[in-house]
Amino acid sequence: MGIIIFLLIIGAGAGFIATRVMDLETDILTTVAIGVLGAIIGGVLLRFVAHVAGWFGGFVGAVLAAILLIWLWQKYGPTR
Incomplete structure (x- = not known):
């Protein structure tokens, strides 16, 4: 019951501002x-965007870490 009242209050405010x-x-x-x-549509979209951004952020972090490891290996690793 609390979530319904919360949605009504937030919906009234958001609807007022939007109109x-x-x-x-x-x-x-x-x-x-x-x-x-x-609020429902925005919440779903923001969760999706946050999920994709989190996945993308993890991918970018993995690529940067791999680049750092290659650089460290080339700089301090065994010489040929």
Whole structure:
């Protein structure tokens, strides 16, 4: 029950701001519905982006670490 009240409060605020920014005249129910749906869609998209960014960040870190290891090997490793 708490999550529903939370979504309604956040949805009302987000919907109010969004309708004012977009200069849209809506009733209270529509404003809250826009905000709640926006919160759900935005939350899913942000989780997806964070997941992909986390995976990509790990990949970039792995490449940089591999480059560092190659450099260390060439600089301090056994000579041919």
